[in-house]
Amino acid sequence: MNIRNAIAEFDRAALAETLAAAEEQRQQVLKLFPLEEWPSLPLSRYALGLGADGDDVTYCRLLEFNTPALGSISGGSAIKHMIYRHNSGEWRLAANLRGMDVEDAWVRLRGEFAAALEAVGRGDFSVLDDLPVLQSGQALATKTLSVYYPDQFLPIASGSHLRAFVQALGGTPERNAPAWRVNRHLRDIVAADPELAQWHPIEVMHFLYSEFDPRPEKRTVWKIAPGRNASFWDECLSGGYICVEWDEVGDLAQYTSDTELKFALDSYWPRTAGGNLVKARNLLAYRDLQPGDRVVANLGMTHILAIGTVTEGYRFDESRALAKHVVPVAWDTRYEQDLPEPQRAWVPTFAKVSEQLFSQFLRMGDLAESEALEVPVPEDVSQLLAVLDRKKQAILHGPPGTGKTRLALSAALAVDGRAASIDTPDRGSAIAKMLADGRIQLVTFHPSYGYEDFVEGYKPVHDAAATGLRLALTDGLFHDLCTAAAKDRDHVYLLIIDEINRGDLPRIFGELITLLESDKRGIEVQLSISKRRFAVPANVRIIGTMNTADRSVSHLDAAIRRRFGFVYVGPDPDALSGAIGPLELSAFLTSLNGRIAECLDTDHQIGHAYLLCDSEPLATDEELFTAYYHDIVPLLEDYCVGRAELLRQILGGLVDQDTGRPAQVAVQDLASALAAEFLAGGEAS
Incomplete structure (x- = not known):
């Protein structure tokens, strides 16, 4: 990407209303929580679980839910606020505050906030790194600093996003640095740019997310029913949101795990306890929807009401009589349509929508968005490919029947340039053609499989010049694959080993175990039988699959474990x-x-x-x-x-x-x- 062209083409004028909203929200924070009041701010005005919308809004609620134009810190549980009151009435504290009385913990946390704000006010940023409690809530602390000192900090609070932006602009992010220090690093890079230095920080934030968004491109699309028989749809459409019930469990931000939320669901709906873990996981995924995520609103199994784009993070709206779990969404009813066949998976409130199915919905809508639509690589395939890029080989492990071999073949299709066939009816024929081409090989290990099958060995062959058989040196499957890969450096060659744990891996790989490491690729060793020189090319990848019911990962040879990345494939x-x-x-x-x-x-x-x-x-x-x-x-x-x-x-x-x-x-x-x-x-x- 040419960043100068991107800067020139970015439409700053389109952000006029956003800039006005950001300044209005910032002034609201300064009015309700003046800088000079921080040293004596009471806990009742700070913590989630105490205030509600209106004049008594707490600081944490204001920053997470009511100031989206100043940068997002939504998603995840409320522990990022370091102190909050759970729906049960129990106070939850950050790790380095646990064991303290809540008032003592608040005095310490408040003191660190006050010290941070005072230090930045006098230009002493080094003090920030000596405040250990704030380390537990870096997103909240960084957003706080950007609100009170917008000239010193950009309105970006996610540490991972900040590091990605530093790298995108040509910098080298400091490893393990807290979010506020990376924020300062990014600000310095922006200040050194002759054009970006003239922009408002809000404009810089939107530019960076527009051009270098570090969030996964292939995010899950959710089908969410707006109430039984779409009973909440009219208000969702007019109000620009999606809402669901289960109000009894309270604000979803208070739950730190699916297990904790399941216990709450069990207490209110014990008759459905067997299915409450799934509900808990889906509700937490709903809570963690981020701006830009796509959702589908449905009526029954055959009708799409609209497709929407999430605009802000989740909030628990106490002012509503029902369905208090709310996520703001911009709806597009041009995609309303009857489906040609029922989606049986759409009986529950929540259901994931596959990339392929979502693409079909967009095409059926017959809108411009679908004209240049590319079928994306599924998220699990992308994650596996990332492991292969890093380690060169991976083992997919998990219980039987979880789709490990299917995932391996899906990754192979993506490697071979056939990603569009991953979830289509022609998948089988695409796999057959892929394997016939030779760059992708599939083998199943078993107890009698050995070095001579995999690398090289003497095997009986028919002797045309004499009667009977003779022993001849024969290259094994992996030797052949590496030889072909060495002659074709521009393409990736992939070996899929099904049931990899059923073979004697040290015996099968022999001395080649050393060459599997990424920094040993291309180094030649002498093969033990033929004494020939041999190397594993850098463009060779290996995916193994294993059922943990047969043998757990811990039983694998330590040298093998160290050279493979392990990807758990569990029941879905x-x-x-x-x-x-x-x-x-x-x-x-x-x-x-x-x-x-x-x-x-x-x-x-x-x-x-x-x-x-x-x-x-x-x-x-x-x-x-x-x-x-x-x-x-x-x-x-x-x-x-x-x-x-x-x-x-x-x-x-x-x-x-x-x-x-x-x-x-x-x-x-x-x-x-x-x-x-x-x-x-x-x-x-």
């Missing part, structure tokens, strides 16, 4: 959004896996693929019956190896008390029986 309940009668599949999988983890361990959990049919969630009683009795139950019986009591702890009332065998439930009754056992607050017996 979001892939199962949908229901069969009363049985919500994602909640069933989560509840079942919770019991397996409690009775066995997480390595023996069940992957979502067990509840898929042709890559789609199970849809009929017959499909559920087949998956349960032919796949899931035999697997669990194998895990329990004849221990009827252990199987009973997992399946509860679905195990015959007399025989210890799984109870046989009729096809038409199985969904109800599973829902009663796993989703109605049932516990392992």
Whole structure:
């Protein structure tokens, strides 16, 4: 990117209203919380969980929710404020304040805020690094400094974003520096630029996010129902937001984990305890939506009401009678449409929308946005490719049925320039063509696989000049791949090793283990059999897959572990959004896996693929019956190896008390029986 052209083309005039809003919000902060009042500011005027919208708004609520034009610190839990009151009435403190009385903790935190503001006022920025409590709330502290001293700090508070911007503008960000120090570094770079130095800090912020946005390009798109039968849609559309219920749990910002929120959901809705972990995870994802994220509002399984773009972060609106969890959204009703077929995954309030499906929605809207639309690489594939870029080889590990091999092949399609086929009907043919081309190879390790198969060895070959066989030096699969890669440096060559842990890895790789490291690529070693010189080219990548139910990562040779990046591929309940009668599949999988983890361990959990049919969630009683009795139950019986009591702890009332065998439930009754056992607050017996 030519930054000079980007600066010249940036439309500063379009930010006139934003600049006015930012100044108005800044003046509100200065009026309500004058600089001179900080040394005596009471806790009641600072902490979340005490104030509400209006004259008694607290400082933390004002900065996180009411001053978006001054830079965002939304997302995540309220612990970033260092002190807040939980919905239960309990005070939550930052790590270096724990164990203190809340008033003593507040005196210390307030003292550090006052010291920071006073030091910056006299130009002594070194004091900031000697304030340990503020280190626990760097985003809030940095935004505070930018509000009170806009000439000294830019309105950007995220440490990771600041480091990305420093690098984008040609600087080298200091490792492990607190956000305010990186902010000062970025400000110095901006001040040294002859054009940017003349801009308002708000203009600089918008320019940087416009041109160098460090947030992931492939962010999750969510389908969110605006109430049962879209009962809140009219007000959502006119008010520019999306809202959901579960008001009883209070402000979602107070929860630091999905487990904590699940406990709150369990206390209010114990009859659905089995599915509350999924709800908790979805609610926290909803809380953490960021400006620029896309959402789809739906009515039932066949109608899109609108597609929207998040404009501000989440807030808990106490002034509303219902559906107090609110996220501001700019809606575009031009995408309203009836879908050609029902989306069975859309029964719950929340559901993830795949990149491919979202692209279809945009194309069906027949608008300009879809004309140049590119199918993005799925997020999990992007993450795996990033690991490969860093380590050169990765192992995908997790329970059986979680899609490890599928993910490896998806990454291979992306490497081979076939990313558009990752989630399309022609995926199978694209994989076949990819493997036939030779740059991508697939092999399955097994106990008898050895060095002679992988690198080189003497093997019997037919001797045309004589009768019988003779031994000949034969190159193995990896040797052939590396030889081809060395002749074609412009392309990446990839080897996928399925069931990598079933082979004797030190024996298979031999001396080549050393050459796998990125800084050893291109270095030649002498092969042990032929004595030939051999090197692993820099453009070779390896992806291995392993089921942790067979053998955990800890059992791998230490030298192997050090040279591979490890990517956990766990059960994905979001892939199962949908229901069969009363049985919500994602909640069933989560509840079942919770019991397996409690009775066995997480390595023996069940992957979502067990509840898929042709890559789609199970849809009929017959499909559920087949998956349960032919796949899931035999697997669990194998895990329990004849221990009827252990199987009973997992399946509860679905195990015959007399025989210890799984109870046989009729096809038409199985969904109800599973829902009663796993989703109605049932516990392992």
